Amino acid sequence: MREPPLSNCEKSFLLKAIREGKRLDGRETYDYRNIKISFGTDYGCCIVELGRTRVLGQVSCELVPPKVNRPTEGIIFFNLELSPMASPAFELGRQSELLIKLNRLLERCLRNSKCIDTESLCVVAGEKVWQVRVDLHLLNHEGNIIDAASIAAIVALSHFRRHDVSIQGDEVTVYTPEEREPVPLSIHHMPICVSFAFFQQGTYLLVDPSDREERVLDGMLVIAMNKHREICTIQSSGGIMLLKEQVLRCSKIAGVKVTEITELIQKALENDKKIRKEGGKCGFVESMPQQWITAFKVEKAPVDVTDVEEKAEGILSRAEPPAEAVSKPVLWATGTAQIGEGLESSWRDMEEEEGQVEDEDDEGAIDDPTLAVTQNIEMEDISGKEEKKSDVDVVVLSDSEEEEVIILEPEESRIHTRSKHPADSSATKTTAGKKKRKKKFAL
């Protein structure tokens, strides 16, 4: 399916907003969207969310013979996939231009920067090495895929643990996770891509463009950098001319952003490690926010009111009567007396206290919206019942006027013994007829 077209009004509005320094989601020019990192139950599995862009990273490894020209180096393989689930515009099984571009950029960012020690992945030189495969799946597309994908890749790689291997003579033993604790990959640094969007031939610049901003931009600049401010890759696309100052400014911004993101990643990794150590719950299910469509619905609970009065009386009788506070007024001066052990005069504080009380009331109202809703529901129910009741009442009232009453009464009496439903329907019918007649009279 084709991507839905961008209308003229959207285009002009976006450009106007950018000129005024505003963005659709209320961010500032250099702001990133919220980054959320969650880990799966297995090692090497993570989901990175950048706003609503969402990338799943999964690392796996196997033992393979090495490449002939590099007998002592392990192999790392990156694969980003854009499924139609992310956006209907993506087609399955077709290498689109965008996909090739993103895959190459990822490889340049992560493999060519030598962030992973490939030598340590060698088991027997020239015979067996570990092949590490990083699969990245775009789950939802809301702009800036490359940043989310690069974060997901590096997070998944640093979270991954491979089986431990030992060599004794010619014998190679691969241990299962139960026998020996799996070992992490050795990662030298964390390169992270930061994208910049340029509008109006480079006049305006935005960090982390959303999908709609991506559709009106003139050019893109992607800088991959690690926290030591070493540029790993830089790529400019879209065919705009950038000045030296602009690139330098971008690299400065990228430095700041990369430091922030790296800190976030490390915090997330540590947190996960801690939870796993303590044997707590981990996995995607635990990190999902509970957004239920029925969150505000509360089931009606029957309340037992059979002998409430007796119970209440029993409680009252058992309870000790409140101590009678007999206080003697003390006359301090003429016209000023004190009763009990009074506190200091709080005359001036009175107004403030009132304000506080009001605030508290407000908060109470905020705290239980659910309660209000249930009340509403109940109210509706009751009103429905009342309507029915009132209908019946109308019938009774108009009895004296109409002849049909004679037919109705025995039916009603029979109804009492059997059930309500047919009664209601017949009653309402007759009332409807009567109402019409009444209207006629009124006219």
Add this chain to the structure above:
Amino acid sequence: MRQREVYRAGAGSGCTSVLLLLSKVLRGDGRGQQAEADVLVVAISSPLAFSLVFVSTTLAFPVLAWQQRVLVLQMALRAEQRVGQPVLPGDVLLTPLKDREQEDEQDGARLALRVPSPTRLRVTCGPGLRRQGGSLLVTRSGILRHRAPSLYWVDSQQKRYVPVKGDHVIGIVTAKSGDVFKVDVGGSEQASLSYLAFEGATKRNRPNVQVGDLVYGQFVVANKDMEPELVCIDSCGRAVGMGVFGHEGLLFKVSLGLVRKLLVPQGEIIQELGKIYPFEIVIGMNGRIWVKAKTTQRTLIVANILEACEHMTAEQRKQAFAKFSDNMM
């Protein structure tokens, strides 16, 4: 492809009927033939019958495995019992009973004496429900809704729009070809819009529509076999608010559930928002909303508030609006 077959044991059916049903499931459908289906779904409404069937199927499991069939036991409830609760695709609901039968069901003692009469209620299936045999099959996830006497539908929060005849939608003109415009409405196929379907348009006097413009129109043809067709006039040839619009302003997409929420006749959201400051709004049933206020800032605010309204209760919304209008002062 695996076929699915639903067997059902009605409510109040005794032991014998349950066992009869089970034997039917295992042997075939009683005509000496084996049931064709690979997957058998047994929809059972009463808890007692369910437990009975469950026990007997566990015993009969080797037979089923030998026949390479899967038996899915499902505790099916009557549609009216699930109203207001979430349902998922694949759920089976039993068609509601008439009032008389309901009352019989409650009164179990009389059941044996009464001859069972086919007193099923005639049910109208709305969106998200499909009739399957004697029961209703849910095809969308959402909350089951009911309107008396017998209309049932699933209120879903989906985002994909499927054209429906009579719906008012916002479309984007994607091409001009001969005497029709191609309009993207967010459905699987583009809709066509004749250049004569505008107010005051004649062969001589063509409407001024450019590619990329927004149009507000109504579907006159929308079915699964034909290209949907939009018009921007009513049957009397008047525009009544439809036509090309929006040379400024912001278009954004929300879920279809939110659009329905905004468009309910007694909906207060738009009115409350309008009290804070004036703005223009066009809402299409296809989930597109166009807003325009005095400034860019205000337009953005309206758009974000409307998006946020989806998961707010009336109380929360009122508080948010109150807070917001205070800030504006």
